[in-house]
Amino acid sequence: VGIDLGTTNTTCSVADSLPDGTAGQITPLHILQFLHPPGAQNCFGPHDVLPSVVGLGSDGTVYTGLRAKTAAPELLSQHFRIVRDIKRQLGNPSWQVLLANRTLRPRHISALLLATVKRSLDAAYPDAVIEKLVLTTPASFSSMMRQETLAAADIAGFDPRTIDLLDEPVAALLSSLIQTPSALRPTWSGKPVLVFDMGGGTLDASIISISDTSRTVEILATSRYHEFAGNDIDLELAALLLQRIRASHDYDGFLEIHPPVGTASPALQIGLGLLSVGEQVKLNLSQLLQNGPQVGGIQNKLNHFRSSPTFVVADLTLDFNVQPNPATVSLSALDLVEQLAPYMSPQGHQDRDIFVPVQQVLDRANIRLPVDIFLAGAASYFPLVRDALASYFGQTPHMLDPIYAVSHGAVLWAAMKQSETWHITETLRDSIFLKRRGHTFLEVLTHPAPIPSNIHVKVLDPEESFYFSQAAGRIRLEFFQGEAPQDPLLSLCHIEDLHLNRALGDDARLTHLAAKVDANKVFHFDLTFEDRAGALSASVSFASGGQRFFRPDNGSNPLKNLTLNGTSL
Numbered sequence: 383v384g385i386d387l388g389t390t391n392t393t394c395s396v397a398d399s400l401p402d403g404t405a406g407q408i409t410p411l412h413i414l415q416f417l418h419p420p421g422a423q424n425c426f427g428p429h430d431v432l433p434s435v436v437g438l439g440s441d442g443t444v445y446t447g448l449r450a451k452t453a454a455p456e457l458l459s460q461h462f463r464i465v466r467d468i469k470r471q472l473g474n475p476s477w478q479v480l481l482a483n484r485t486l487r488p489r490h491i492s493a494l495l496l497a498t499v500k501r502s503l504d505a506a507y508p509d510a511v512i513e514k515l516v517l518t519t520p521a522s523f524s525s526m527m528r529q530e531t532l533a534a535a536d537i538a539g540f541d542p543r544t545i546d547l548l549d550e551p552v553a554a555l556l557s558s559l560i561q562t563p564s565a566l567r568p569t570w571s572g573k574p575v576l577v578f579d580m581g582g583g584t585l586d587a588s589i590i591s592i593s594d595t596s597r598t599v600e601i602l603a604t605s606r607y608h609e610f611a612g613n614d615i616d617l618e619l620a621a622l623l624l625q626r627i628r629a630s631h632d633y634d635g636f637l638e639i640h641p642p643v644g645t646a647s648p649a650l651q652i653g654l655g656l657l658s659v660g661e662q663v664k665l666n667l668s669q670l671l672q673n674g675p676q677v678g679g680i681q682n683k684l685n686h687f688r689s690s691p692t693f694v695v696a697d698l699t700l701d702f703n704v705q706p707n708p709a710t711v712s713l714s715a716l717d718l719v720e721q722l723a724p725y726m727s728p729q730g731h732q733d734r735d736i737f738v739p740v741q742q743v744l745d746r747a748n749i750r751l752p753v754d755i756f757l758a759g760a761a762s763y764f765p766l767v768r769d770a771l772a773s774y775f776g777q778t779p780h781m782l783d784p785i786y787a788v789s790h791g792a793v794l795w796a797a798m799k800q801s802e803t804w805h806i807t808e809t810l811r812d813s814i815f816l817k818r819r820g821h822t823f824l825e826v827l828t829h830p831a832p833i834p835s836n837i838h839v840k841v842l843d844p845e846e847s848f849y850f851s852q853a854a855g856r857i858r859l860e861f862f863q864g865e866a867p868q869d870p871l872l873s874l875c876h877i878e879d880l881h882l883n884r885a886l887g888d889d890a891r892l893t894h895l896a897a898k899v900d901a902n903k904v905f906h907f908d909l910t911f912e913d914r915a916g917a918l919s920a921s922v923s924f925a926s927g928g929q930r931f932f933r934p935d936n937g938s939n940p941l942k943n944l945t946l947n948g949t950s951l
Contacts, residue, residue: 391582392495393791516553554782579757581611581612587604615725648802666694816861
């Protein structure tokens with residue numbers, strides 16, 4: 383099984399495990415989800431993709447799927463909470479939502495999406511056993527985000543012993559092997575290629591080499607975490623749309639209408655409506671760019687629309703829970719392209735343009751130009767993105783399946799992993815640092831190191847050790863990930879509250895530390911503390927560990943007894 387747990391959409395692909403260890407025909411799973419209004423005939427049914435949108439009812443009713451997305455304003459008026467883009471919040475300790483007297487965190491919302499997929503697998507293959515599940519993540523996901531992804535799968539009911547994580551760009555590139563036999567890809571086999579993976583919520587760039595001879599997938603470099611992606615294009619267009627609505631002579635103030643007492647605020651309804659219309663404007667603009675003159679480069683497109691004015695009409699009547707006036711807004715293609723142009727140009731919009739991760743990965747791999755370019759993720763199909771990359775590199779990128787490339791490639795890797803005929807090689811590009819109170823950051827795992835790594839042992843002298851709050855034997859450790867302590871992108875990757883079996887003395891210090899990173903790029907540490915009373919050992923693992931993920935919720939699974947798409951969990 384391969385699952386692409388996307389920010390915008392989730393897909394799943396499956397294949398039979400053949401006797402020779404290879405995968406049989408790879409097919410998409412139709413995912414059972416919320417399609418029609420409650421009470422309607424067949425309100426739950428199969429669809430090829432699962433929109434990663436969750437509707438949370440105050441009574442514990444949960445809806446996932448297409449209608450939770452398209453009818454979001456209507457559900458909000460019925461006191462549902464609508465959660466989108468939860469993938470961006472994985473690892474955020476401050477994000478939470480209360481539902482039926484229980485606290486749900488990003489891992490739980492993700493688990494609801496994965497539980498929807500699991501039910502569909504169980505229904506489609508009632509007698510099958512999952513031998514290997516490959517769950518994909520952005521290449522730039524931190525250890526904490528990977529930990530939370532594993533936790534979500536565990537909570538959803540998948541056997542954690544069967545799960546491997548795989549970077550989305552690698553999965554996408556592997557999918558090309560399904561259609562292209564090795565004899566037909568001599569131009570890039572064993573050579574560095576760029577995979578530009580732009581989905582709804584994240585943007586990754588990776589330099590990857592696949593060798594048929596050695597049966598090795600080598601990840602030469604990955605970019606840093608970069609949030610500008612397809613949903614942000616929708617936001618930019620929605621912002622422009624908002625300006626034009628308010629500037630219209632027909633505007634009647636529907637955006638500021640206050641609801642009767644006791645009903646849901648329209649703010650979220652209006653916001654979701656604007657996002658929905660922004661997405662539709664993007665699709666209409668995409669169609670216009672696709673069918674219009676094929677001119678190269680953003681500047682050429684701007685010049686074209688200056689000389690040949692063209693308009694996109696946004697229909698506002700379909701996506702708001704109030705009657706809008708004006709009912710339609712006309713936007714010039716020139717204005718739309720000008721709004722997006724800074725994000726499609728090198729150094730066009732500070733650190734948010736699409737070329738930031740591209741330049742990062744080229745620098746990290748120490749190459750000037752890749753042999754070939756592959757585009758993955760639905761947002762990479764947007765003509766402005768595709769054209770900007772083609773102009774930048776002077777070659778036409780190969781387009782991978784925008785919907786199923788990642789989940790298909792994940793299934794293929796599951797079979798490769800099971801047969802033990804292929805392997806991935808990668809080098810850790812960031813170090814791990816431990817925050818010390820009153821001292822500089824302590825480097826506890828040094829790059830470069832192979833992934834998975836050997837155990838690195840560090841013996842600390844009194845100058846390197848640091849001091850803790852010793853109340854009741856509790857110690858808080860904060861780990862950061864980055865190239866150096868001065869790295870502007872240094873980020874918190876894990877917080878661990880250790881509970882020792884006794885309080886440490888005033889002379890306590892950290893004396894030994896053993897560190898490693900596993901194949902899922904999750905970090906593990908063994909620590910030894912010493913004081914006058916002797917030594918104390920403790921372990922910190924950024925990995926999935928069953929009930930430890932339920933611990934903040936008083937030892938129980940907070941999803942238990944919720945109703946997901948009509949059936950109790």
